Amino acid sequence: MDLGIRGRHALVFGGSRGMGRACAQQLASEGVNVTIAARTESTLAQAAREIAQATGTPVRFAVADLTTDAGREAALSACPAPDILVNNADGAPPGDFRLWTQDDWRKALDSMALGPIDMIRRVVDGMMQRRYGRIVNIVSRSVKTPQLELGLSNGARSCLVGFVAGLARQTVRYNVTINNLLPGVFATDAQRHHIEGMLEPGGKTFDQLWAERGSNNPAGRYGEPEEMGALCAYICAAQSGYICGQNILIDGGAYPGTY
Numbered sequence: 001m002d003l004g005i006r007g008r009h010a011l012v013f014g015g016s017r018g019m020g021r022a023c024a025q026q027l028a029s030e031g032v033n034v035t036i037a038a039r040t041e042s043t044l045a046q047a048a049r050e051i052a053q054a055t056g057t058p059v060r061f062a063v064a065d066l067t068t069d070a071g072r073e074a075a076l077s078a079c080p081a082p083d084i085l086v087n088n089a090d091g092a093p094p095g096d097f098r099l100w101t102q103d104d105w106r107k108a109l110d111s112m113a114l115g116p117i118d119m120i121r122r123v124v125d126g127m128m129q130r131r132y133g134r135i136v137n138i139v140s141r142s143v144k145t146p147q148l149e150l151g152l153s154n155g156a157r158s159c160l161v162g163f164v165a166g167l168a169r170q171t172v173r174y175n176v177t178i179n180n181l182l183p184g185v186f187a188t189d190a191q192r193h194h195i196e197g198m199l200e201p202g203g204k205t206f207d208q209l210w211a212e213r214g215s216n217n218p219a220g221r222y223g224e225p226e227e228m229g230a231l232c233a234y235i236c237a238a239q240s241g242y243i244c245g246q247n248i249l250i251d252g253g254a255y256p257g258t259y
Helices: 017-028 042-057 069-078 102-128 148-173 188-198 206-215 225-235
Strands: 009-013 033-038 059-063 082-090 133-138 176-183 246-250
Touching: 009 017, 009 069, 009 102, 017 033, 017 042, 017 059, 017 082, 017 133, 017 188, 033 042, 033 069, 042 059, 059 069, 069 102, 069 176, 069 225, 082 102, 102 133, 102 148, 102 176, 133 148, 133 225, 176 225, 188 206
Parallel strands: 009 033, 009 082, 033 059, 082 133, 133 176, 176 246
Antiparallel strands: none
16 A cells, blocks of 8 residues: 655654654655654664665654753754654653652653644644644553553653644644554563563562563554554555544553443
């Protein structure tokens, strides 16, 4: 299927590893001019080189922190007028909300809500003027199935999802869609860090917890980053202009509800 996005420009945050990298690679394979952004130059350079080799499409990168004004400006300097924006940031580690400080909450909001919202603010008007835009926020299933130990993520990501719900209905008539992808358990470094945060003295080992989380999913396994990449690319397609303001689960059937 030709997604109709060859020659478009995409800016992908968190594009050097995990699900963000998979999204960047799938877009590049569709002929999109991709710029990946993250905080570490060495991993960015390696990812850009490897994606270009795999897809035959040159990939640019920007050393940029989504949580800072300077970082967001650096990303846009490398990709000034994106047709596609993928907001993607690691979640906060699990913990006890009684121990979280105001600074913990501010960091979570900067990463998972305020940074992405400011990126949307910076690019959405240009997209509407050009009559094409696809904004994809990679959030988490936790906005539909909240877990107590993930309160920082539940709260911050829900802020972003709530904001998008209003804005998306205003942009879609200009062929600018905004959607949220809600991954469940995926075989990524972020998932490994999550499990490391769940380890307790005398409790189950990392390997035991890792195996359980995969096997307990209805699919009997973890999701693979490439599956997220394929979904992201389709949501960015020219044919996807009627999908807007949605929270799309990709979790192997783990969400127990009908709706």
